[in-house]
Amino acid sequence: MITIEATNVTKTYGTGSVAVHALRGVDFHAREGEFVMLNGPSGSGKTTLLSILGCVLTPSGGDVRLFEESLAGKREKDLPRLRLSYIGFIFQGHNLVASLDCRDNVALPMRMRGWSVREANREAEHLLRRVGLGDKADRLPSELSGGQRQRVAIARAVAGAPPIILADEPTASLDAETGMSITQLLKQMASEGGHTVVVVTHDNRIFHLADRIVNIEDGRIVSEGH
Numbered sequence: 001m002i003t004i005e006a007t008n009v010t011k012t013y014g015t016g017s018v019a020v021h022a023l024r025g026v027d028f029h030a031r032e033g034e035f036v037m038l039n040g041p042s043g044s045g046k047t048t049l050l051s052i053l054g055c056v057l058t059p060s061g062g063d064v065r066l067f068e069e070s071l072a073g074k075r076e077k078d079l080p081r082l083r084l085s086y087i088g089f090i091f092q093g094h095n096l097v098a099s100l101d102c103r104d105n106v107a108l109p110m111r112m113r114g115w116s117v118r119e120a121n122r123e124a125e126h127l128l129r130r131v132g133l134g135d136k137a138d139r140l141p142s143e144l145s146g147g148q149r150q151r152v153a154i155a156r157a158v159a160g161a162p163p164i165i166l167a168d169e170p171t172a173s174l175d176a177e178t179g180m181s182i183t184q185l186l187k188q189m190a191s192e193g194g195h196t197v198v199v200v201t202h203d204n205r206i207f208h209l210a211d212r213i214v215n216i217e218d219g220r221i222v223s224e225g226h
């Protein structure tokens with residue numbers, strides 16, 4: 001089943017002489033249980049596409065469908081609800097809440113989905129152990145290394161098991177071994193959990209784990225491979 005689909009999506013930042021055509025008509029889809037990597041040079045539109053797929057940005061043209069629900073007619077204020085129902089997002093630069101410890105950062109999306117404090121905390125601790133940070137639950141993000149913060153962001157994105165997980169360069173700040181184990185965790189979410197996982201990456205060390213690699217250049221999908 002196709003869970004996420006973009007049809008002829010365009011995105012232009014700014015207008016007139018300063019307009020940047022970040023996406024120039026992109027068709028993209030991903031299925032339940034599929035692990036897709038989105039690859040391309042800096043500035044090619046990867047973050048823009050991922051943000052539009054994740055209801056963080058609205059496209060200038062075209063449509064996005066999540067579980068066959070079209071976003072075209074939706075207003076800006078409807079997007080957070082859709083995001084909460086369907087999407088776990090790992091941002092480039094992780095966006096943790098600075099004033100919350102790691103446990104609360106990971107528990108937050110589950111609390112927003114109506115979980116009890118106890119259940120959300122227990123699951124948060126379980127997920128922190130899975131990313132190798134079982135001993136950091138009480139720490140603030142400022143007390144962690146960049147790679148550790150990235151792992152907390154990954155635990156938060158998969159918290160509550162949203163059906164679609166989108167990750168923007170999740171391994172960029174990690175050493176090879178941690179990067180590989182994080183990628184394997186994401187792959188497992190797809191192959192065993194049935195999640196749709198889309199990862200933006202330049203990291204050729206992890207390409208072999210993808211079910212499909214989609215290459216984007218200058219705002220267009222130029223090729224696909226396995």
Ligand SMILES: Nc1ncnc2c1ncn2[C@@H]1O[C@H](COP(=O)(O)OP(=O)(O)OP(=O)(O)O)[C@@H](O)[C@H]1O
Pocket residue numbers: 013014020021022040041042043044045046047048049092
């Ligand atoms: N908020 C913005 N305002 C104006 N231009 C933007 C904005 N965000 C991105 N752009 C431009 O849109 C184009 C695509 O940017 P995007 O961030 O999607 O690229 P990317 O492929 O993710 O690059 P990187 O690999 O460096 O993260 C670039 O030319 C960028 O400068």
Ligand SMILES: [Mg+2]
Pocket residue numbers: 046047048092168
């Ligand atoms: Mg980017």
